[in-house]
Amino acid sequence: MNPFSFERAETIAGAVSALAQHDKARFIAGGTNLLDLMKENVSRPGHLIDITRLPLGKIEENPDGGLRIGALVTNSEAAYDERIQRRYPLLSQAILAGASAQLRNMATTGGNLLQRTRCYYFYDTATPCNKRAPGTGCGALEGFNRIHAILGTSDKCIATHPSDMCVALAALGAAVRVTGPDGERTLPFSDFHRLPGDTPELDTNLRPDELITAVDLPAKGFARHCAYLKVRDRQSYAFALVSVAAALELEGGHIQEARLALGGVAHKPWRDPGAEAMLSGKAATVENFRSAAEAIVRDAKGFGHNTFKIELAKRTVVRALAQAAGMEQPS
Known part of the structure; x- marks a missing residue:
């Protein structure tokens, strides 16, 4: 693991500002994916910004009848929330189908959206991977690709997105709220993640200087069926x-x-x-x-x-x- 500096953000504006002030800076909350990537030398942030003290840990009612899940709500908190279980059981089911209880207790809503692929070649720095090192090739194309994608692939990458929670959010038609130096904006969930195309290193349409603050669930939760x-x-x-x-x-x-x-x-x-x-x-x-x-x-x-x-x-x-x-x- 490479050396890095560390700070703890106390406000959303402070977190966004800190991201802009440091080269190769990354946000960290539960760390259930980022720390693995750092240990494997796949991700090498020079500066970590702890966002766990930001006021993003609540599930709140939205005026339109839906729910807003703060980016720091843990997967366990979301899965077992009475409102989500009653009004959005699909989301609760998906979250509980993923990971272990220990990981769900640490993993956050925002972090879940930003999970990186579990492709073998992405994690193995001795092999070519356009997602990890653009321009080096895709080892999975001619390699062992049993877990890999069958839809939306390109000749640059056939990796898959690993989240269970995100599959349910896509079906529900959720929206992702983000904030950056230019203020807040909302992305439809269908537009948040990207297909690989010629830039497989880009997983999402989140800008490098933005922070996920919440996920909005629409009023319709398809709870009965x-x-x-x-x-x-x-x-x-x-x-x-x-x-x-x-x-x-x-x-x-x-x-x-x-x-x-x-x-x-x-x-x-x-x-x-x-x-x-x-x-x-x-x-x-x-x-x-x-x-x-x-x-x-x-x-x-x-x-x-x-x-x-x-x-x-x-x-x-x-x-x-x-x-x-x-x-x-x-x-």
Whole structure:
């Protein structure tokens, strides 16, 4: 681990100012991802700014009927909050499907959004990785790529985003509030994370001088008909091979609105509005769910070891939708 300097911010404005004053500065809160990256010499910040004393640790009501989750609310606090469990059970389910209780007790909402990929080649500094060192190549393209992306890839990177929480936030249509030297702004969740393209080193559209302050949940939480289904190599403490956040608004057995987001398949939580629209007005049947699943993976591409994910994604979408609709699970 390289040497670094450290300070503790007491105000949001002070934290943003400190970020601008130091070269290679990073914010740190729970540190559950950043410290790992520093230990592996993947991330080498020259200055750490502790933001744990900032007033960003509350879950509050929004005037529009939704909830605002402060960036420093821990994953455990969010998952077990009575309002979230009652109004946004999809989010609670997703958070509890990820990591261990100890990590959830430390990991924060803002930090969860900024998790970096768990690609083997990203963590191994002896191998080429355009995300870690732009221009060096992508070791996963011709290497062991079982956990890698099948959607939204580029010839520069096939890494996946590791978060469970973010998959649910994408399905719910959340928004991310950030602040920087130019003031506050809000990003739709669909615009927060990026696909790799030619710049896989950029995970998000957060500016280098900005701080995440909160995540806003809309009033509609799809509390009656939702499911988070995670397929992984072992039952707990493993990242998703494929995960699906499914949310439905049903009336008389017909779908009024559908939301679908996939994890473990792309550089960001994957939503396909076209596939969602296919379900609108349709009966909640396995046949219609399969049609939507086929549409979601229509542009999917496997790279050898991970080609099985295409079929796995389709089956997981169908099962998640059936579970959300309260149907008997398809075989």
